[in-house]
Amino acid sequence: AQSVTQPDIHITVSEGASLELRCNYSYGATPYLFWYVQSPGQGLQLLLKYFSGDTLVQGIKGFEAEFKRSQSSFNLRKPSVHWSDAAEYFCAVGRGSTLGRLYFGRGTQLTVWP
Amino acid sequence: GAGVSQSPSNKVTEKGKDVELRCDPISGHTALYWYRQSLGQGLEFLIYFQGNSAPDKSGLPSDRFSAERTGGSVSTLTIQRTQQEDSAVYLCASSLLGVGNTGELFFGEGSRLTVL
Numbered sequence: 001a002q003s004v005t006q007p008d009i010h011i012t013v014s015e016g017a018s019l020e021l022r023c024n025y026s027y028g029a030t031p032y033l034f035w036y037v038q039s040p041g042q043g044l045q046l047l048l049k050y051f052s053g054d055t056l057v058q059g060i061k062g063f064e065a066e067f068k069r070s071q072s073s074f075n076l077r078k079p080s081v082h083w084s085d086a087a088e089y090f091c092a093v094g095r096g097s098t099l100g101r102l103y104f105g106r107g108t109q110l111t112v113w114p
Numbered sequence: 115g116a117g118v119s120q121s122p123s124n125k126v127t128e129k130g131k132d133v134e135l136r137c138d139p140i141s142g143h144t145a146l147y148w149y150r151q152s153l154g155q156g157l158e159f160l161i162y163f164q165g166n167s168a169p170d171k172s173g174l175p176s177d178r179f180s181a182e183r184t185g186g187s188v189s190t191l192t193i194q195r196t197q198q199e200d201s202a203v204y205l206c207a208s209s210l211l212g213v214g215n216t217g218e219l220f221f222g223e224g225s226r227l228t229v230l
Contacts, residue, residue: 009154036221043118043205043221090157101147101170102219106156 006105021076023091033074118222139208152202
């Protein structure tokens, strides 16, 4: 069965520090991988996605993620965090171009100290 | 409209009452999804509609939950005889499948349901 694990429930970083949010998935085929961000009181917004090709993908707001098949991981990174990045981050996995349902992790809450 | 619209944004109901939650997807999007977000539980898939195909209802937690999509556009999620454990934020999303598919789900801001 498909599943997504985000091992960190809550992460706190100082503004300007680097960030890495972990995501591991379990999937029987080539996965389609996504990171979404949810700011307080707002809907989820797509940060980036991986379908195929280059395993390092760039997203909006300076985020990037690297797909590592051997580790079944798709970790999200940002070299320098801004206070506005404080939000909840969700990793998700889907299948194929028809997508169907996405399987989401439980989310990682990011707090940024000034 | 410009985005996915959900109503009501907040709903407080008494245990045992029925509720209806509405989703108006982005115009032209052929796929529509309902998810439930409970505190600390991430997003739980409920149901998925794609075009005229039979919906994928595999995520509905009980037969008290049902959803329909009329005319390939607006969708209504109905919860009958609500229970306190139904309290959650119900999120709707739509996406464009087929030609031009980017794989992105566009989410509404959700309907927060509180069952007293």
